[in-house]
Amino acid sequence: MSVLCLTELDATGSVASTSLRALALARGLAAAGTGQLAAVVFGPADQLPLDELGGAAVTDVYAVPPEHLAGYAPRAWASVLAGMIAQAGATALVAAATDRGSEVMAYVGAITGQPVAANCLSAESAADGTYRLVRQRWGGLLLEDAVLEATAALLTVVPDTPPEEENEAAPDTTEPALHLHRPELTEADLVVRAAETADQGGGASLATARVVVGGGRGVGGPDGFAPLEELASLLGGVVGVSRVVTSQGWRPHSQQVGQTGTKITPELYLACGISGAIQHMAGCGSAKHIVAVNTDPAAPIMSRADYAVIGDLAEVIPALVAALKDRG
């Protein structure tokens, strides 16, 4: 009666931060049961961060090495996980709500005929065998309280919000037991399989930029972005835009910040000519500091920004660029 957690590694071989959040939620569920928490990792068994997994209270690691299943094949991953749930009599399977985690979990739900609770922030098991959940709706603009009734709880965990109880007692750091798992796959499991190539898209740098200069409807048109670009480059940052800008075709969608674009987490978000519709705030709400430049002192962004300049960005931004250049 264990809890399973689909665990992804980042480019350096450490546990991905998104999976650490999933593991934290899974740890809470495991602690309320037998304490057994199993991480399932698709990748080479000799390069696993076992110390780090032990630190996350993982008791067992199931590795599915590339010689058995190479690359990303969503249905195959799901079929392995569904098999493990049945074999281990697992009470719950948890994954980060990343594109892969969400996709794999949807397959597990479809294969097992069970519901999936997506985008959870917290989950606890109740005495009657159900789970009490809090999950996000509208990209985090709303919270839903829900009850889940299922043989095995299938949960995805919001990847970009810290878990509620971060500072629990330090978990036991015993190194977990490593098991090699050889899956039995069918042809149907492998029909959809990813071929990976380096990407030219700008989405990744926007997501991790320290400074983002945002442009909205107030920029006025595709020709208005040059001063914003210049400012972004002076600040070592990148340009992000609102949905209006991409729907008008002024800038490519890869630069969109918002619920349907990229979620950003910069030190500084300088929002120029952006009213602050909630679909946009869902993407920039995690910025450490927000500074707004807007002609309208009553715009919604004014109640979310730390600082504001009331004025036309076409005058303010070139003046700011000139001032920063003078400064050397």
Next chain:
Amino acid sequence: MEILVCVKRVPQVGGRIVITPDGQDVETRMSGFAMSPHEECAVEEAVRLTQRFGGTAVVLTLGPPEAAEQLREALAIGAGHGILLETDGREWGPIATAAAITEAVRRKAAPGPGYDLLLFGNEAADTGDYQVGVRVAESLGWPCATGIKQLEIDGATVRARREYRGTAETFEFGLPAVVTVKEGINLPRYPSLPGRLRAKRAVLEQHQPQWSADGLRKTGLRVPAERRQQATVLGSGPDAVPALVRMLEELGVLR
């Protein structure tokens, strides 16, 4: 090429979301409705594919009678036929929704020709469940790709591309298939006047599928506690620039 594109009617939220007094729903008395943003792109993609390869883009929605409005929006930009799976206004979970859509796909295949491609938005704006496309694909035994931002169809082969953590992932498989798309795959067109007139007159196909519970029960909705404050105004126009520079220095973002 026969394409089915599935859309969901959701409230149009602007500046903020308000919850109904019973804490169960989003207050919509003051707001309009629209299909989810990813789905606008799914409709556009379906229309482009049928313009290129021939055939029909059929648009389907599961929702209350008012959801006919979203079908007509899709018909106005070029979808050829609309199907309303009418509900009594209750919220449908992904399992019941997928079952009703699967039934509609089989209903079309029975006399033939069946659909070659099912398009969905990656996730609905309101619930964000990320499941219906995959569940439909699984029940039909068709391949599926999600989160797609570039789609090519070459004969009976689908090549679908998405980004994952800075890497491009390409999936290749045969039709019939299911693809869920994300905003950015295309730029949806605006409806033309003749398109709107045609949409207004179009006769919609209607069915009443059976609702079922799916084990995940909403007990209430809340607006999360958020950082609400009033911004400190540094000044007006270019005169505010010296104060702005000092503030950027204090935040430690100047290089």
